[in-house]
Amino acid sequence: MxxxxxxxxxxxxxxxxxxxxxxxxxxxxxxxxxxxxxxxxxxxxxxxxxxxxxxxxxxxxxxxxxxxxxxxxxxxxxxxxxxxxxxxxxxxxxxxxxxxxxxxxxxxxxxxxxxxxxxxxxxxxxxxxxxxxxxxxxxxxxxxxxxxxxxxxxxxxxxxxxxxxxxxxxxxxxxxxxxxxxxxxxxxxxxxxxxxxxxxxxxxxxxxxxxxxxxxxxxxxxxxxxxxxxxxxxxxxxxxxxxxxxxxGATAFSGEHHADGEPVLRASGLVSRPRVAGVSVEVRPGEVVGLAGLLGSGRSETARAIAGSAPRQAGSVEVAGTRVAGGPGAAIRAGVSMLAEDRKADGIIPNLSIRENIVLAALPRLSRGGVVSRARQDRVVATFMTRLRIKASSAEQKVGELSGGNQQKVLLARALCLEPKVLLLDEPTRGIDVGAKAEVQALIDELAGQGLGVLLISSDTEELIEGADRLVVLRDGTVSGQVPPGRVTEAALLAALAAEEPDVSEDPDVAQDPDVPEEADRG
Missing domain, CATH: 3.40.50.300 (P-loop containing nucleotide triphosphate hydrolases)
Structure with a gap:
């Protein structure tokens, strides 16, 4: 040719x-x-x-x-x-x-x-x-x-x-x-x-x-x-x-999270029109909960309602037992950080530096008497650039000049420098390479191991199966099913997505794929 x-x-x-x-x-x-x-x-x-x-x-x-x-x-x-x-x-x-x-x-x-x-x-x-x-x-x-x-x-x-x-x-x-x-x-x-x-x-x-x-x-x-x-x-x-x-092996998830105690996040009866019609979900310290569903099922909208970036018409959100009012500011102060799905529209500010993008939400914590300490900024940024292996010429490089994977790491650094109790991750490995994906997945494991509660949204079935302790499945803005700990398999997930009853009685290691309809309706 x-x-x-x-x-x-x-x-x-x-x-x-x-x-x-x-x-x-x-x-x-x-x-x-x-x-x-x-x-x-x-x-x-x-x-x-x-x-x-x-x-x-x-x-x-x-x-x-x-x-x-x-x-x-x-x-x-x-x-x-x-x-x-x-x-x-x-x-x-x-x-x-x-x-x-x-x-x-x-x-x-x-x-x-x-x-x-x-x-x-x-x-x-x-x-x-x-x-x-x-x-x-x-x-x-x-x-x-x-x-x-x-x-x-x-x-x-x-x-x-x-x-x-x-x-x-x-x-x-x-x-x-x-x-x-x-x-x-x-x-x-x-x-x-x-x-x-x-x-x-x-x-x-x-x-x-x-x-x-x-x-x-x-x-x-x-x-x-x-x-x-x-x-x-x-x-x-x-x-x-x-x-x-x-x-x-190829996987970076350990799958060994130890959740205990009262839920660090409890969202009850969330309604956020037009997509979320009554969703309840709980996350315990040290637990990774996968929020599954087809596109249009209300996954991202549920996360935004929890994070306060989407209005709630009904329902409540509690973090560590304390009720959280609406609005992103209240959610951040309560300990909720979110990594949005669309990093271009809802995440990075391309013309600002890596340093400015990372510390953007944490400026009140880095200031004294209304004056922001540049030295404290530099220490925080250096810590996260090293920890997340962000590849750049310096912290002053414009974030818009970075690759997609490094931009994603900058947003993760921004979320983590708020020292959250709950981390909402919406498609955290979307569009990033094998190496960066493994690093992000390993970081999620590490954070859960330190007691952070994680709500993981992903359209990658393998990522959910390997990374989540249990699954909450959405359909048409409501919870259509759940897959409990120890039973998170491809068979159970596909059955739940197809609105069938997952057979969780089988040994998860030998469960077979169900006969899933080829044209399952979009949620």
């Missing part, structure tokens, strides 16, 4: 950081090429070079055999390079239809936007990808999964020669993931070159023909994926010996 997009010996640097060091990559017609590596390896920078966001300091980019230098993302898009970003980069206040055809809206004979034609074209395109949405509504009114599928539909509406997908399934439920896989298969059949970035091994081996591994800004491997064992691929990413990884 001919090379459609060719990158040769490309380098790119920033102050104090060499993000890419003579990296080469060739994307071929009709083939999917996986791009993998730890966070900070240079994947995002390379994608931005491919799509015209960055100009390389040196090296050559060729499209269709012709050397090119894109002046910006729009220039790359016109040349036939379409991108689906991990973080949805659309406009929430505009309608779904306007987002799909932004800058290419159909117009009437007076040169005005033809609303009827726009909505009809958008509805037809979204239906092709199984997206159920009113195209006239603002995009921001939908969840991340729907927004990501709208971004996919927009990218597919271009006549692309190359499609770059950066963690496209990070916010999708299984049915949407299956649709995405069909899209990739169709693109390959049509001769489109696909660059696929993911940390999920199953996706890579399902979709990709070739793979390139980056580490510390350099290419350490490229070749066909089929002949490369998973443990060898992970070893290449981490710069570790594959035999060592085989000996120690």
């Amino acid at each position: 001919p090379v459609v997009l060719d990158v040769e010996n490309v380098s790119k640097g920033f102050p104090g950081v060499r993000a890419l060091d003579r990296v080469s990559l060739g994307l071929r017609s009709g083939r999917a090429h996986g791009l993998v590596g730890e966070n900070g390896a240079g994947k995002s920078t390379l994608i931005k070079v491919l799509t015209g966001v960055y100009r390389p300091d040196s090296g050559v980019v060729r499209l269709g055999g012709t050397e090119t230098a894109f002046t910006g993302p729009a220039d790359a898009q016109r040349a036939g390079i379409s991108t689906i970003h991990q973080e949805v980069d659309l406009i929430p206040l505009m309608s779904v239809a306007r987002n799909v055809f932004l800058g290419r809206e159909p117009r009437n004979r007076f040169g005005l936007i033809d609303g009827a034609a726009l909505n009809a074209a958008a509805a037809e395109l979204l239906a092709r990808y199984g997206v159920r949405a009113d195209v006239r509504r603002p995009l921001g009114g939908y969840g991340l999964g729907t927004q990501q599928m709208v971004a996919l539909a927009r990218a597919m509406s271009f006549d692309a020669r190359v499609v770059v997908m950066d963690e496209p399934t990070s916010s999708l439920e299984p049915r949407e993931v299956a649709t995405l896989f069909e899209v990739v298969d169709r693109l390959k059949e049509d001769g489109v070159a696909v660059c696929y970035v993911s940390h999920r091994m199953d996706e890579l081996y399902r979709l990709c023909d070739d793979v390139t591994v980056l580490r510390d800004g350099r290419r350490v491997h490229t070749g066909e994926l089929a002949g490369l064992k998973r443990v060898d691929l992970v070893a290449l990413m981490l710069g570790r010996d594959s035999g060592e990884l085989r000996a120690h």
Whole structure:
């Protein structure tokens, strides 16, 4: 197959950081090429070079055999390079239809936007990808999964020669993931070159023909994926010996949490319209409780209601036996910290430094007489940058310049420097690499071992099974089932998600998967 997009010996640097060091990559017609590596390896920078966001300091980019230098993302898009970003980069206040055809809206004979034609074209395109949405509504009114599928539909509406997908399934439920896989298969059949970035091994081996591994800004491997064992691929990413990884296994969760005493968190009868319709959940000191459910079941909304960032119409929240009033300030003072699902919209402040992002919520604790102590800030920041292994040139580097995994660690540091009693983690490992994921999971274990109560929300079934002591399963904003300690298995979780009664009488080590309906309704 001919090379459609060719990158040769490309380098790119920033102050104090060499993000890419003579990296080469060739994307071929009709083939999917996986791009993998730890966070900070240079994947995002390379994608931005491919799509015209960055100009390389040196090296050559060729499209269709012709050397090119894109002046910006729009220039790359016109040349036939379409991108689906991990973080949805659309406009929430505009309608779904306007987002799909932004800058290419159909117009009437007076040169005005033809609303009827726009909505009809958008509805037809979204239906092709199984997206159920009113195209006239603002995009921001939908969840991340729907927004990501709208971004996919927009990218597919271009006549692309190359499609770059950066963690496209990070916010999708299984049915949407299956649709995405069909899209990739169709693109390959049509001769489109696909660059696929993911940390999920199953996706890579399902979709990709070739793979390139980056580490510390350099290419350490490229070749066909089929002949490369998973443990060898992970070893290449981490710069570790594959035999060592085989000996120690892949999981970072110990699964040995000892919860005792009265609940440190007791949420009773929570109602937070429109998603939460009466949820009760308890977490004890030293316990990791998994909050499970399909997208739309009310998981994130329940966490936000507990943290005070979403209004409660009914119900109560108690921390260590003390009732907590509404509002995030009251929740923080009571000892509740939350890591939100969408770090871009609800977490990082990209133009502020790492130091400023970490200490943001803790400034009242770090001040005396209204004066914030810079020395105390520096001590706290240095402690957490070391503890969480945040990779950066210094604490003064802008957090927006960091990789996704390091941004996630900064947000964890912010939550932990408040010295919480309860930690609410909403998709804590979403979009981060194997190494960073293992570090975050090990940290969750460590915190639980120190007596912190943890409420863990994850769409990663394996993460819930390995990391949670017990599960509370939501459906349509209410608790539809629970899986008790010692019975947290894939069989029990899938049965609960499908609204069946989990069979917890079986030995968890030998439980078999239930016959789960393929089209379980979205919660």
